[in-house]
Amino acid sequence: MTASLSESVNSLSASAGNVGMAELQWCWRCRMMLPMLTDQEWEQIGALLSEMTSHVQSYRERTGATLPEALRRGFEEPALAKYRELTGFEETNVNALWHHRLSGHGPPCRHCGKLLRTAVARRCYECGSDSPLRSDKDE
Secondary structure (H helix, E strand, O other), X not given: OOHHXXXXXXXXXXXXXXXXXXXXXXXXXXXXXXXXXXXXXHHHHHHHHHHHHHHHHHHHHHHOOOHHHHHOXXXXXXXXXXXXXXXXXXXXXXXXXXXXXXXXXXXXXXXOOOEOOOOOOOOOOOOOOOOOOOOHHHO
């Protein structure tokens, strides 16, 4: 984790009056440390993403626009703004928000500390560990 990203996110969250619930974790898709949303935060973002999808579909039906044309209309702005408000991080790719949810990942690997890709993963694809989960013997 880079100190500058962590400090930047914490500073922006504090200045926005946010209690900083989002947790900085490695995103294996984005290949960087990012604020991952709690389920409480996800409820807000998820609703905005669903609303965005409805707006895009409605716009296309009304106008006959192609998907790329509809996507240039700014329907993603409310979701991106809420993510920024909650985390202090300036995400520009609305599609990335769909996977920046803590509960959509597994626990941290016991070797490298990065989140496993799924809750049932038996291998960490970041460090290659075949035993990424903590066992009772580790306690």
